[in-house]
Amino acid sequence: MKVKDVVISFTSIRRVLNGDFDGKQVNVRGWVYRKRTGKKVVFVVLRDATGIIQCTVKRDSLSWDEAQKVSIESSVTVSGTVRSDGRAPGGFEISINELKIVGLAEAFPITKDQSEEFRRDVRHLWLRSQKMNAIMKIRSKVLKLVHEFFRKKTFIEVSPPMFISSAVEGGATLFGVKYFDRDLYLTQSAQLHLEVLIASLEKVYCIAPSFRAEKSRTIRHLAEYWHIEAEQAFATMEDLMRLEEDLVSHICQEVAKDCKNELETLNVDTKRLAEVQPPFPRITYDQAIEKLSKMGYKVKWGMDFGFEDEKALAKEFGKPFFVYAYPKESKAFYCKMYEENPKLVMSVDMIVPNIGELATGGSRIDDKEKLIVRLKEFGLKEEDYDWYIDQRRYGTTPHGGFGMGVERLLAWMLNLETVMETIPFPRTTRRYYP
RNA sequence: GCCGCCGUAGCUCAGUUCGGUAGAGCAACGGGCUGUUAACUCGUGGGUCGAAGGUUCGAGUCCUUCCGGCGGCGCCA
Numbered sequence: 001m002k003v004k005d006v007v008i009s010f011t012s013i014r015r016v017l018n019g020d021f022d023g024k025q026v027n028v029r030g031w032v033y034r035k036r037t038g039k040k041v042v043f044v045v046l047r048d049a050t051g052i053i054q055c056t057v058k059r060d061s062l063s064w065d066e067a068q069k070v071s072i073e074s075s076v077t078v079s080g081t082v083r084s085d086g087r088a089p090g091g092f093e094i095s096i097n098e099l100k101i102v103g104l105a106e107a108f109p110i111t112k113d114q115s116e117e118f119r120r121d122v123r124h125l126w127l128r129s130q131k132m133n134a135i136m137k138i139r140s141k142v143l144k145l146v147h148e149f150f151r152k153k154t155f156i157e158v159s160p161p162m163f164i165s166s167a168v169e170g171g172a173t174l175f176g177v178k179y180f181d182r183d184l185y186l187t188q189s190a191q192l193h194l195e196v197l198i199a200s201l202e203k204v205y206c207i208a209p210s211f212r213a214e215k216s217r218t219i220r221h222l223a224e225y226w227h228i229e230a231e232q233a234f235a236t237m238e239d240l241m242r243l244e245e246d247l248v249s250h251i252c253q254e255v256a257k258d259c260k261n262e263l264e265t266l267n268v269d270t271k272r273l274a275e276v277q278p279p280f281p282r283i284t285y286d287q288a289i290e291k292l293s294k295m296g297y298k299v300k301w302g303m304d305f306g307f308e309d310e311k312a313l314a315k316e317f318g319k320p321f322f323v324y325a326y327p328k329e330s331k332a333f334y335c336k337m338y339e340e341n342p343k344l345v346m347s348v349d350m351i352v353p354n355i356g357e358l359a360t361g362g363s364r365i366d367d368k369e370k371l372i373v374r375l376k377e378f379g380l381k382e383e384d385y386d387w388y389i390d391q392r393r394y395g396t397t398p399h400g401g402f403g404m405g406v407e408r409l410l411a412w413m414l415n416l417e418t419v420m421e422t423i424p425f426p427r428t429t430r431r432y433y434p
Numbered sequence: 435g436c437c438g439c440c441g442u443a444g445c446u447c448a449g450u451u452c453g454g455u456a457g458a459g460c461a462a463c464g465g466g467c468u469g470u471u472a473a474c475u476c477g478u479g480g481g482u483c484g485a486a487g488g489u490u491c492g493a494g495u496c497c498u499u500c501c502g503g504c505g506g507c508g509c510c511a
Contacts, residue, residue, distance in 0.1 A: 033472095034470095034472065036468095036469095036473060037470090038473095039468075041470075043470050054471080056470090072461095087469055087470080087471080088470095107461070108461090109444060109461090110445080111444085111445055111446090111460060111472085112445085112446085112460065112461085113446035114445070116504080117503060118445065118446090120503090121503095188511095189511085212511085214510065215509090216508085216509065217504085217505065217506070217507085217508095218506075219505085219506095220510090221509085221511085222511090225511065226511095227511065304509095306507080306508075307506095308507090349511095355511095356510095357510070359511070404511065405510090406511090408511055430502085430503065431503095
């Protein structure tokens, strides 16, 4: 059967609200956000990806019956005349000539009374909310900014594997997967593979999922999260810290500039983001310990900080800051020791208010023998890491990099209660549906 | 892994102290009213009180076990 389609162009609600179409005829399509019926007029509030606009259907309209039938979240197309009207939220409304129901919705389960738990049960529907719409737009923007940032600095984007044979940190926190007839793991970081790639590309980065089988029960952990990772040949600790603070500052400033509507929806103070700029304060682990003990916290030298400690420090700075030069025993096997004090390693954490650790990075051991010693000290098998050691066999260089959690970044930027709100379908110990 | 909390209508909750026929608001449905702003208003339907077992004349309520979920710490990004 041959059908000749009538070509109709549709306008985004955002453009209508901008006033580009005042007094003009427009076609708009979307979903019914609210509906209020009266004897003489039906108000159909319509949403699309870009915004929300009130539409009116009058008693004498041919679409009157259709407007009566329409339910919350039904998909519709409307055509009508745009009128500037102070009574309409947003200042403009569409006086409908024709309303067509595309998909009539059953009674929508999400109403004004919700709990966090219920929203997670119906996550696939909650994603339609104005809040999630705004968060997803900003997430998209942030990912775009990360790519722009690294590419501008001549980093090459690489695609690391998700299936891996050896652990990054040797932990018991890997998800095992059946891989044909053997057992492999899902990656928890691309770092080791990125380190190998720098011998070819010098500066590499990726945005990829990482998986952690930790039974964490906190607002800042996911079993599956997105990881911004970068690795750079010949980089010093100074290079790394600058790279990290420049990245975060760039993202915050650009989001403040370009996502005003979304930030308003989320009640985020644009100024707070616009003011994020380098340099970030830097303190050593020893200085942090000193600060904490002055504040009355008991921290044992050699232990990494707990969440309470991080929050206390962050409260004092009120913005992102670095802690570096950690005791060797508190960090991973690949961390490079300071020559002048081999008890300390060149590892640096970026800590932000409310969320704590946002990124961890540092210089990696570039000497083959030292690396092997450390591997053994961690009880790891040399042969599992042979490919990684090769990096040190054939033209080793000082180098370093960092990993940053996309969800933690967003949760901090947008002042959200938990990282779960920053990803469309969060996976935690107990949540894997939808 | 350790500690704490929750589960009653589609949703949000009250009812648990002190055991005695299962309630409200919102949503849905039917009416009324209104250029409405998550409208207002009258009415109607809606329940295996997470599950199983126990105590009791009688259990949403007390006891035991299990299931599901939430949060804190630890681990980490």
